[in-house]
Amino acid sequence: MTTNQISRPKIKLWMAAIKPPMYSVAIMPIWVGGAVAFAENKVFNVAVFSTFIVAAILILAWENISNDVFDSETGIDINKHHSLVNLTGKKTLVFWLGNLCLISGLLGILAIATWQQDPTVISIILLCCGLGYMYQGPPFRLGYQGLGEILCFFAFGPLGVSAGYYSQTQTWSITSLAASVIVGIVTSLILFCSHFHQVNDDIAAGKRSPIVRLGTASGAKVLIWFTVSIYPFSLLFVILGFFPVWTLLSWLSLPYAFKLCRHVQQNHNQPEKISNCKFIAVAVHFWSCLLLGLGFVIAGI
Numbered sequence: 001m002t003t004n005q006i007s008r009p010k011i012k013l014w015m016a017a018i019k020p021p022m023y024s025v026a027i028m029p030i031w032v033g034g035a036v037a038f039a040e041n042k043v044f045n046v047a048v049f050s051t052f053i054v055a056a057i058l059i060l061a062w063e064n065i066s067n068d069v070f071d072s073e074t075g076i077d078i079n080k081h082h083s084l085v086n087l088t089g090k091k092t093l094v095f096w097l098g099n100l101c102l103i104s105g106l107l108g109i110l111a112i113a114t115w116q117q118d119p120t121v122i123s124i125i126l127l128c129c130g131l132g133y134m135y136q137g138p139p140f141r142l143g144y145q146g147l148g149e150i151l152c153f154f155a156f157g158p159l160g161v162s163a164g165y166y167s168q169t170q171t172w173s174i175t176s177l178a179a180s181v182i183v184g185i186v187t188s189l190i191l192f193c194s195h196f197h198q199v200n201d202d203i204a205a206g207k208r209s210p211i212v213r214l215g216t217a218s219g220a221k222v223l224i225w226f227t228v229s230i231y232p233f234s235l236l237f238v239i240l241g242f243f244p245v246w247t248l249l250s251w252l253s254l255p256y257a258f259k260l261c262r263h264v265q266q267n268h269n270q271p272e273k274i275s276n277c278k279f280i281a282v283a284v285h286f287w288s289c290l291l292l293g294l295g296f297v298i299a300g301i
């Protein structure tokens with residue numbers, strides 16, 4: 001075997017462990033919150049925005065790194081070759097690497113709070129981190145009770161988007177709250193999708209994910225309803241006058257939404273085929289949130 005043949009699967013495993021596309025979920029709440037702030041107040045502080053983005057990526061890195069540490073303690077990741085703990089065999093090192101990311105991310109948010117002489121943004125983000133810990137850390141492990149999607153909705157939706165908006169304006173906005181409902185739903189869809197192929201490992205480890213509770217067939221139906229729901233929601237918010245008409249640009253993400261629904265409908269009970277569905281959900285999330293934010297920016301120019 002050549003070095004290339006040996007090293008390629010390792011590289012793939014590392015990429016699966018680091019999951020680069022997933023980091024768009026950290027960026028979008030701040031992008032959408034910042035875009036609404038720009039549309040409503042014509043303000044945009046580049047230093048605050050870029051510091052917030054880097055900090056959010058670091059905080060999400062902590063969430064994912066520590067997820068591998070906590071999951072190694074319950075045995076749920078026994079077949080997950082791309083767990084950082086399984087890849088390195090160094091649980092303590094991985095744990096402290098995660099903590100380093102968390103501290104660095106929080107220092108970034110603290111810098112924003114210090115510039116603004118206002119503890120609101122750091123308080124919201126600490127609350128998000130608390131939800132993130134309760135998702136996976138002892139003694140809570142709420143993700144094991146099937147409550148992850150609710151925590152995810154609040155962390156990346158109302159809390160994350162409001163923090164993004166507040167960091168630009170130091171005020172609150174109903175429009176940003178409405179936009180956060182869409183961001184929250186579409187982020188939770190990713191987490192929901194991530195359970196389909198893991199049903200057997202989850203049952204063995206006592207994790208009652210929504211898909212374990214519902215079964216894959218009903219889970220597929222629920223997924224379709226929630227995926228489709230974001231489009232009438234944005235139309236409703238335009239009709240009610242909360243959103244500018246340009247935000248309907250987010251409907252251009254519909255082809256990815258259809259692809260996701262079709263794929264899950266056809267393959268929900270075939271773990272090897274369904275395992276990539278969370279990355280189709282990441283594409284729905286990326287394009288719908290990017291275009292939603294762009295709609296606000298265009299309306300603000």
Ligand SMILES: C/C(=C\COP(=O)(O)OP(=O)(O)O)CCC[C@H](C)CCC[C@H](C)CCCC(C)C
Binds near residue numbers: 064156163194
């Ligand atoms: C780590 C997460 C999912 C992985 O779950 P699972 O254990 O099923 O995955 P594996 O199969 O890969 O082991 C995501 C959990 C999200 C959590 C509910 C909320 C996190 C909040 C963030 C820490 C806050 C980020 C702030 C925001 C403004 C960027």
Ligand SMILES: O=C(O)C1=CC(=O)c2ccccc2C1=O
Binds near residue numbers: 025152188191194
């Ligand atoms: O690894 C995963 O499955 C996920 C990681 C992650 O950071 C995230 C964030 C927000 C929603 C879903 C997810 C995942 O599913």
